[in-house]
Amino acid sequence: MISPEVRAKYKLVVGLEVHAQLQTATKIFSSDNNSFGDAPNTNVSVISLGHPGVMPKLNEKAVEYAVRMGLACNCEITEYQYFDRKNYFYPDLPKGYQITQDKTPICVGGEVPVVYDETKHSTVKLNRIHLEEDAGKSIHLEGEPDSLIDLNRAGVPLIEIVTEPVIHSPEEAGAFVAEVRRIVRYLGICDGNMEEGSLRCDANVSIMPVDATELGRKVELKNMNSIKHVIRAIYHEMDRQIRMTENGEEIISETRTYDVATGDSTGMRTKEELNDYRYFPEPDLSPLHITKDWLESVRSAMPMLPAGFREKFRKSYGLSEYDAQVITDRKEMAYFFESLCQATNNYKAAANWTMGPVKSYLNESGKTIDQLPISVESLAGVITLVEKGTVSFSAASQQLFPYLLEHAEVLPDQAAEKLNLVQDSDSDSIQPIIDEVIAANPAKVKEYLKGKKGLIGMFMGEVMKKTKGKVDPKVANKLLRESLETVK
Amino acid sequence: MRSHSSFAEISRQLTDGSLTCVQVVEHYLQNIRAKNSELNALLSVYDEEALERAALVDGKLQAGSAGKLAGMVVSIKDVLCYQDHPLQCGSEILNGFESQFNATAVQRLLDEDAIIIGRNNCDEFAMGSSNENSAFGPVRNADNPNRVPGGSSGGSAVAVQADMCAVSLGTDTGGSVRQPASFCGILGLKPTYSRISRHGLAAYASTFDTIGVFAHHVADMALVMEVIAGEDANDSTVSRQVVPAYSQQLEVSSKKKIAYIKETIDNDALNGDVKEAFLSKIEALKADGHTVEEVSFPLMEYALPTYYILTTAEASSNLSRYDGVRFGHRSTEAKNLEEMYKKSRAEGFGEEVLKRILLGTAVLSASYHDAYYLKAQKVRRMIQSALNELLENYDFVAMPTAPTTAFELGAKTENSMEMYLADLFTVQASVAGVPAISVPVGRDQDGMSIGLQLITKAFDEAKLLAFSNYLLEN
Numbered sequence: 001m002i003s004p005e006v007r008a009k010y011k012l013v014v015g016l017e018v019h020a021q022l023q024t025a026t027k028i029f030s031s032d033n034n035s036f037g038d039a040p041n042t043n044v045s046v047i048s049l050g051h052p053g054v055m056p057k058l059n060e061k062a063v064e065y066a067v068r069m070g071l072a073c074n075c076e077i078t079e080y081q082y083f084d085r086k087n088y089f090y091p092d093l094p095k096g097y098q099i100t101q102d103k104t105p106i107c108v109g110g111e112v113p114v115v116y117d118e119t120k121h122s123t124v125k126l127n128r129i130h131l132e133e134d135a136g137k138s139i140h141l142e143g144e145p146d147s148l149i150d151l152n153r154a155g156v157p158l159i160e161i162v163t164e165p166v167i168h169s170p171e172e173a174g175a176f177v178a179e180v181r182r183i184v185r186y187l188g189i190c191d192g193n194m195e196e197g198s199l200r201c202d203a204n205v206s207i208m209p210v211d212a213t214e215l216g217r218k219v220e221l222k223n224m225n226s227i228k229h230v231i232r233a234i235y236h237e238m239d240r241q242i243r244m245t246e247n248g249e250e251i252i253s254e255t256r257t258y259d260v261a262t263g264d265s266t267g268m269r270t271k272e273e274l275n276d277y278r279y280f281p282e283p284d285l286s287p288l289h290i291t292k293d294w295l296e297s298v299r300s301a302m303p304m305l306p307a308g309f310r311e312k313f314r315k316s317y318g319l320s321e322y323d324a325q326v327i328t329d330r331k332e333m334a335y336f337f338e339s340l341c342q343a344t345n346n347y348k349a350a351a352n353w354t355m356g357p358v359k360s361y362l363n364e365s366g367k368t369i370d371q372l373p374i375s376v377e378s379l380a381g382v383i384t385l386v387e388k389g390t391v392s393f394s395a396a397s398q399q400l401f402p403y404l405l406e407h408a409e410v411l412p413d414q415a416a417e418k419l420n421l422v423q424d425s426d427s428d429s430i431q432p433i434i435d436e437v438i439a440a441n442p443a444k445v446k447e448y449l450k451g452k453k454g455l456i457g458m459f460m461g462e463v464m465k466k467t468k469g470k471v472d473p474k475v476a477n478k479l480l481r482e483s484l485e486t487v488k
Numbered sequence: 489m490r491s492h493s494s495f496a497e498i499s500r501q502l503t504d505g506s507l508t509c510v511q512v513v514e515h516y517l518q519n520i521r522a523k524n525s526e527l528n529a530l531l532s533v534y535d536e537e538a539l540e541r542a543a544l545v546d547g548k549l550q551a552g553s554a555g556k557l558a559g560m561v562v563s564i565k566d567v568l569c570y571q572d573h574p575l576q577c578g579s580e581i582l583n584g585f586e587s588q589f590n591a592t593a594v595q596r597l598l599d600e601d602a603i604i605i606g607r608n609n610c611d612e613f614a615m616g617s618s619n620e621n622s623a624f625g626p627v628r629n630a631d632n633p634n635r636v637p638g639g640s641s642g643g644s645a646v647a648v649q650a651d652m653c654a655v656s657l658g659t660d661t662g663g664s665v666r667q668p669a670s671f672c673g674i675l676g677l678k679p680t681y682s683r684i685s686r687h688g689l690a691a692y693a694s695t696f697d698t699i700g701v702f703a704h705h706v707a708d709m710a711l712v713m714e715v716i717a718g719e720d721a722n723d724s725t726v727s728r729q730v731v732p733a734y735s736q737q738l739e740v741s742s743k744k745k746i747a748y749i750k751e752t753i754d755n756d757a758l759n760g761d762v763k764e765a766f767l768s769k770i771e772a773l774k775a776d777g778h779t780v781e782e783v784s785f786p787l788m789e790y791a792l793p794t795y796y797i798l799t800t801a802e803a804s805s806n807l808s809r810y811d812g813v814r815f816g817h818r819s820t821e822a823k824n825l826e827e828m829y830k831k832s833r834a835e836g837f838g839e840e841v842l843k844r845i846l847l848g849t850a851v852l853s854a855s856y857h858d859a860y861y862l863k864a865q866k867v868r869r870m871i872q873s874a875l876n877e878l879l880e881n882y883d884f885v886a887m888p889t890a891p892t893t894a895f896e897l898g899a900k901t902e903n904s905m906e907m908y909l910a911d912l913f914t915v916q917a918s919v920a921g922v923p924a925i926s927v928p929v930g931r932d933q934d935g936m937s938i939g940l941q942l943i944t945k946a947f948d949e950a951k952l953l954a955f956s957n958y959l960l961e962n
Binding site (some may be wrong): 046049050051052053054055056057058085087089091094095096097149276278279280283284285286 | 567568569575577582585587588589591686687688689690691694695721722723724725801802804805807808809810811813814815825829849852853854857861
């Protein structure tokens with residue numbers, strides 16, 4: 001382990017490259033299906049296979065999705081652009097080149113605001129977002145001499161989001177990836193599944209003495225398939241570089257792959273570093289012109305983004321920053337909460353219900369929020385019942401809510417009646433029970449009056465027992481205290 | 489059926505019942521059987537299939553439902569995709585490969601009831617000027633089998649020359665249709681770049697490649713152009729300009745203004761007979777009332793190096809897909825991935841292709857990219873605008889198609905530079921992307937044919953075809 005004092009001597013500098021697969025129906029340059037998990041080599045026409053004579057056909061949906069991302073990140077959208085070829089040999093790259101954008105990325109500049117370590121805010125500047133095609137997959141089976149190739153993924157549209165080297169902590173890097181994942185999900189352009197590889201992250205990591213002005217030599221980290229691994233891998237690499245520097249060793253500019261199992265990284269062959277990609281303009285695609293009208297039509301159809309929801313939830317619904325973060329983490333949750341807030345004015349209760357009973361139910365049932373059987377109107381009804389004191393929160397969350405999940409057609413107040421959950425808040429009917437409890441526990445009453453105020457809980461318990469929980473605890477508590485004081 | 493019949497003549501006979509489509513096919517098959525073993529113009533002959541299709545077309549003719557190319561027998565260069573038929577680009581690297589789709593041009597021919605009789609031999613991946621770079625052996629010139637037919641579409645040229653088909657499709661990247669047309673004494677048209685879809689054309693150099701047409705008769709060529717040119721959803725780079733009815737516009741009504749380039753006439757590489765034939769044609773044009781002027785085109789000498797830098801760069805990338813992984817030749821000697829690439833490609837590609845891939849890789853590499861590739865792109869634009877400027881003032885630019893007539897087999901195989909000079913006069917139009925045609929205008933002392941090349945403005949094929957018709961008839 002490296003001591004905090006030693007770590008404090010260095011500044012971490014990270015630039016990220018996030019690849020997001022666009023969930024278009026078909027591939028970027030062909031009409032082959034773009035779907036994950038199909039039998040190997042089934043979504044492969046002559047274009048995906050790179051047969052002689054084939055030509056790419058640009059999928060406009062992919063362009064639209066990339067532009068959506070650019071608008072979401074406040075990028076400048078490039079009006080005239082063309083594609084380039086990046087030439088290299090690999091068995092899962094059918095044409096021997098990848099069609100990408102080198103000179104004229106579709107989106108330039110931009111930024112993504114992130115919050116990390118709960119309260120720290122930063123704005124991560126983007127260098128660019130460009131469109132390109134994915135390669136296929138090479139599968140190396142343990143103990144098999146041959147490698148297998150699945151070209152279903154070859155030609156799946158990707159956007160690569162490239163940041164400037166402006167990230168200074170592993171958590172900030174993790175938060176950036178998390179926010180990018182949220183944005184693509186809110187935009188509906190990528191499912192953000194890092195384990196299936198639809199969202200992938202490479203990190204360029206370097207360190208420099210805190211007072212230095214020149215960036216250190218960067219190491220590229222690959223193969224991080226979750227946000228947790230992104231953070232861990234960057235920590236590991238930062239410490240590795242600090243240790244080397246402290247030992248007077250020289251850091252080699254290389255690509256290292258992070259091993260999730262061991263938490264360690266290994267350098268890939270430096271030979272690959274020498275790749276000269278021989279970029280040149282793709283001659284088989286006509287240049288792309290993004291017209292102002294079309295751009296406006298995309299802009300006008302932009303949905304609200306996580307940052308927008310967070311602000312609205314804080315400002316309009318009075319949520320704490322933390323609650324706003326939690327609720328907007330998933331797009332579906334944010335939309336659910338938003339519609340719940342249209343049905344009730346008790347926003348605090350709406351947030352508690354969303355983050356409490358609703359979330360627990362989803363976690364336990366494995367369902368997604370759109371599969372929630374109870375409507376927002378019904379849930380708003382439950383909130384009102386609790387608010388009015390008709391049903392206690394515990395009865396509502398433990399009995400009424402589960403019942404409504406099973407019987408979506410029943411109205412909340414009817415269900416409360418049926419379950420006999422309507423609580424008594426009439427002091428005239430509660431008082432005799434309280435008197436009864438006080439009369440039955442003279443010793444405890446004495447202790448209470450001597451100052452053992454904690455006994456109030458025991459008395460409340462007795463009251464609840466006798467009423468089977470059907471009294472309004474607030475009213476009962478108040479009456480109980482008053483009655484105990486008057487025993488003297 | 490008469491040799492070298494025009495399509496109009498064949499159509500007339502088909503209509504009046506004096507000829508059937510089956511007989512037309514048999515006529516060409518007879519020539520193929522008699523001559524192909526020596527000339528090697530066709531790598532595959534689709535005889536049974538052609539006869540079956542002919543019978544079908546005969547039925548359609550009787551029913552009055554035949555397409556506009558019914559009775560047209562065509563052969564296609566081995567770089568054009570024909571579904572479920574072999575495609576090898578004259579190379580061993582595509583051993584055993586069959587295309588799974590039709591090139592747009594091929595599909596449009598078939599849709600109009602043309603009959604494809606076979607696959608033409610060519611220089612490997614269309615790289616060559618003599619058709620001696622084919623993995624299937626050289627093609628021989630039908631006028632003299634010791635002479636080359638020109639390249640790279642030598643097989644397509646000879647198939648028409650030797651009456652094995654009425655029309656053939658070749659491809660022209662730097663002269664590969666016009667130069668063999670000149671060597672074989674027939675017409676060879678390279679249309680404007682992007683006039684015909686490249687979908688289904690195995691790429692050599694994508695910003696130069698065009699499908700071209702060989703024929704004896706301008707009207708046949710015009711008709712085929714009308715069918716195959718135009719917009720195509722499969723090729724985003726193809727022009728959306730409307731395709732004129734070329735075959736209806738073959739009359740020349742006015743006197744033309746023609747420039748011929750001093751630098752081509754003064755060039756040391758220009759053969760005396762060729763020069764003489766060219767200049768006498770120039771005189772004849774003048775005598776017929778056309779304005780013909782000598783002009784200087786100082787950029788001429790840069791056309792060939794520009795062409796070779798840019799085409800090899802593109803080729804090095806276009807040919808990367810032939811890697812032994814998914815189809816074609818894979819070395820059995822390889823012990824690992826890197827060896828598989830190196831051996832499969834070294835064994836599968838011929839020497840000229842390897843040379844151009846290496847050249848192209850070099851000019852695109854980081855250390856040479858700016859000095860060669862970028863500079864050549866700039867020169868290309870200069871040549872393009874200079875030629876366009878010239879064409880603003882003249883209807884046509886004329887020059888000999890090639891500096892020489894067909895040379896002997898093996899005469900230039902040892903010297904690449906000398907071979908490359910065969911394209912000296914044809915690369916200019918390719919670099920500029922404008923249409924050009926080679927029209928036979930005479931023969932040298934050995935009886936080998938001489939071609940005159942006419943160049944015109946982009947998308948002015950109609951004008952080019954009409955004037956070629958006039959040249960042939962006068």
